Amino acid sequence: MELKEYFPMWDRLSAAEQNTLLAASDKRFYKKGQIVHSGLKDCTGLFLVRSGQLRAYIISDEGREITIYRLLSRDICLLSASCIMQSIQFDITIEAEKDTEAWLIAAEAYKSVMQESAPLANYTNEIMASRFSEVMWLMEQIMWNSFDCRLASFLLEESALEGGTTLKITHEIIANHLGTAREVVTRMLRYFQNEGMVKLSRGTVELADINALQKLKDK
Numbered sequence: 001m002e003l004k005e006y007f008p009m010w011d012r013l014s015a016a017e018q019n020t021l022l023a024a025s026d027k028r029f030y031k032k033g034q035i036v037h038s039g040l041k042d043c044t045g046l047f048l049v050r051s052g053q054l055r056a057y058i059i060s061d062e063g064r065e066i067t068i069y070r071l072l073s074r075d076i077c078l079l080s081a082s083c084i085m086q087s088i089q090f091d092i093t094i095e096a097e098k099d100t101e102a103w104l105i106a107a108e109a110y111k112s113v114m115q116e117s118a119p120l121a122n123y124t125n126e127i128m129a130s131r132f133s134e135v136m137w138l139m140e141q142i143m144w145n146s147f148d149c150r151l152a153s154f155l156l157e158e159s160a161l162e163g164g165t166t167l168k169i170t171h172e173i174i175a176n177h178l179g180t181a182r183e184v185v186t187r188m189l190r191y192f193q194n195e196g197m198v199k200l201s202r203g204t205v206e207l208a209d210i211n212a213l214q215k216l217k218d219k
Helices: 015-023 079-084 107-116 118-144 147-162 171-178 182-194 210-218
Strands: 025-030 035-038 046-051 054-059 065-071 093-096 100-105 198-201 204-207
Touching (some): 015 107, 046 079, 107 118, 147 210
Antiparallel strands (some): 025 100, 035 093, 046 100
16 A cells, blocks of 8 residues: 555645655554554654554553554554644654554654645544544543443444454453453452353353444443
């Protein structure tokens, strides 16, 4: 996938602007589990995912993690280059959840083109607004939805991402995604198992009753 395919307004950029972005772009490969961006001091640049999967998350002062969004093929991550956006300070960590290939555009080069190109600036603002909408949706889920609903939603989302009902995932990883303690996840999964919604084994959660999980998610 070529760089221009990520930008629907590519043809509205001048040749010089296109060349600046191309020259500042580097193809990167990340192994599963690798941290590719860490915190405000790491203004890495823009990630444009070609294949694989990245996870963006925040860490509390106590060291607890919570996933704010995932990045899949064709997705763009701007918050890894939040230094290019005036008055935006967002301290996130990005980890490769799967082996991932991505374009990385240097932050300063992107910023220089964005300052000259209204179409690129508008598109950048659209992406940023979309990401913040996802963060606000997450906050609403945490504030207003019970944990059993959030866990059911996560399991269904994970099933859709993996393309199957058997999830190779630990209780610790689920806890990191949902911003809670492993023990909380374990108790709720055991409840789900008693209700026939899942089957548990070491390092695996099998979704046994999709309809029941969906009803729980939607309640």
